[in-house]
Amino acid sequence: MTDPNFDRLTPRQRDCLRGLVALKSAKRIGNDLGISESTVYGHLDSATKVLGAPDRATAALWFQAHERLGDPQNPPGQPSRVVPTAPAAAGKQASAASGSLRLPFRAKGSAHNDLSPLQRLAWIPLLALAFAVGFGMLAAGLRFVTDFIVAVLHQP
Template identity: 40%
Template sequence: MTPERFALLTRRHRECLRGVKALKGSKEIAADLGLGKSTVDSYLTEAVRLLGARNRRDAALALADFEAQENDQVPEIEEEPIPRKIIPDSAGLVSKAPAMAPPSAPDGSTVGGAVQDGHVHASPRLSLPFRRQGQTRNDMNIAERLFWVPTIAVALAIGFGMVATGLDVMTRVIGRLTHIAG
């Protein structure tokens, strides 16, 4: 990324990207800056577009590197090098690893799992046939896909049967009411 691209960033873009670098979510960044969550998301989306980054994390890391070079400073060397790809155990991005919280899905719901040797080992769970927020694609294997095809077909058949039964009952009730009234 060229210095010209970084020059396009406003003060708010930079503040939001610094929040991402500090591993804060949009709500936390919004609270810190006195903005709405959707406003923060808009700033981050625009910053990613302006920098030509893949995602907000890459944009935040690029900004941190640029600011370190701009100030003629060497980036802080932590106990572990800063990873360039975010993975579940990305403790290298902060000075001290936070206490392990129970594993959670992208939508915030808690999923089963165990913490062992500092890593979260999620117990097997049923993958859903659509991608969840934060995922670029669905990561189901072929067996899970083959499981969902007949499951969805059966669910659709049951749903259609319930609608047809409901319509039949309503037709009979209306017929009886018109017969009685007539």
């Protein structure tokens, strides 16, 4: 198992393979590493290609055997040197500091949105007003189109 392909694995690919060996789901691995589920799948797929394995499970088993034999770059049981970032927390601080309006949707890769219950309640009348204005504009546009068609059809 001294295949040089193991040296080509990135720290994130190694972490994802370790999670797969531990029988964690891609969602759980992503939560642990602070990345999205689709990013985990991407890392696992690229690691599978780098190792030349037929599937993710085989790649994880090969990687586990390689780590047991001794990987000089990352000893067994030691986490990689990649520190998971918290993009949602950084975005929360930046938006709170700038005073910008935060949307009532969760950020991609976040488990939940970062609005307080009061802020969520404040969005209800704002969304109701936006829908009312939108439907009003739609009704006005339809009225204009029907009046125009009637005027065109009733010309002498």
